[in-house]
Amino acid sequence: MAEESDLLKLHIEPDRSIEVDHLTAALGSLSRQYQIFAQNRGFSARAADARLLVSSVSRGSIDIAFIPDLTAAGVAILPLIDTATLIEKFADHLGALIGWFQGKGEKPKEITVKDCDDAINIVKPVAEAGGTQTFNTINGDVHITVLKTSAVDARSVIEGASNEKARLLAPMDGDKRQRVSMVWHRLARDAARTDGVRSPDQGLIDEIDPKPHAVLFTDDMAYLKREMIDDEANPYQKVYFVDVDVSRVNGRVTAYRIAGYHGKDDFTP
Template sequence: MVLAEPSLQFYLEPEEPIEISELTGALAAIARQYQTYAVENELATKNSEARLLVSVVKPGSIDINLVPDLVSTVAMAGPLLAPLIDKVELIEKFGKHLKSLIDLFAKKREATAADNISIKDCDDATNIVKPIASHGGSQTFNVINGPVTVQLLTVTAQEASSIIETAALEKTLLQNPKAEVLQRVPMVWKRLDRDSVKSEAKTTPDRALIEEIDEKPHAVFFTDEMSHLKMQMIGDEENPYQAIYFVDVVVSRSSGKVVSYRVIGYYGKEELEPLPPA
């Protein structure tokens, strides 16, 4: 019996069907990270030479095995050194590279220069965990070598949401180090559209009051990456106007005045005490 070649298994168990674009977005992000890893470790001289291939797609949950295309690596090493390339070690090290990326955003903290985080890293981490953040369940990375399976990383839906929120905050600060970001501020809805987020819309019907920032309600936006947060906030709420939501927001101003809020993090809610009868 011929054993399958070593591979990196990307195994997803969502609680509901996921969109094809979310799955392909996750795979594309993994492929981009492999390009970075391969070039940095001299397995390829340029990104186009570093390719990940899908070797197996299994039925049931979403079960995809990925293997590196070593054509360029073998050509660089030469025929004498090619047999010395350890595929299992390569796959395991790349898997640990992915784990390190996810771990960077696994806890809400202040990034340091030593982290060397890029905007691409923020986007890739977001795309890798987005299917589970949006649709529940969990996802796992395993190294498969014949009958041996070594688990590298498991991410739950709650962890995925936290990773996306942290990545969004880091991306905002990378794009604009002077961005006005406030964390864990209490927000009360004043007007709300229960429909799904239209991430490309330039206007929004949603309005909320954050008294710590301004005494008037303002427009509230969610980016595509944060669209799942809105459903987390109001999905189980019959009357969302009777709750206080604790959020991270990026404040947009014009001539010093608040124009809108962009929600990039959510910590939970508390019900408001009912008003006494008049």
């Protein structure tokens, strides 16, 4: 077992309560990233043997301390690397992955669809609940902040990971438009629709089609509707700059699915 002083700590200070599903998904994705990291670096023969353990959970702000389970990987690994170095290297791996989706640093050698999903899951607690989350490595009295993510940063990561996932799944298909100007034609104040082609919300993107069409959101971007309209007394007097996937039937536009959001400005209908 690792020394109590050698830890990777996740510290979350949310503005609102975090949904249990979002937190458990984040922990599951952290575990998976550790398994792939340990196997790819030769620290474990099998991904299933690379286990990340929760050593403690603190009250108040959410503090979760993680340690690697070296015993599961076998005795052969123990002379190769000490716990503190293993934690440091894994923290660097996390920082590089999440940072790249935010537009920082170099692209890791190989990004998979599951990497995109994991990055989204890891930052979603603060993307949805606001606040900040921080990954710190702790080695005795030495505390190093490896990655600090605000709600704005988290939403940027989700957008970058969602775009990369879409590219990996369908690199040559679909009609995607970036940073187009959209105004609301009809708007409901309920939750965003993500399924089908019908929606109570309709938007007008004149540069694509002069008629309004149903507006939906990708699953990962459903939170954007609240961000776009919650602080607006009259959203119809704003123009929104969005990335959209355009749905068509026989060449005719039927719906827009919002996949990214870049802000808004005043608009006079």
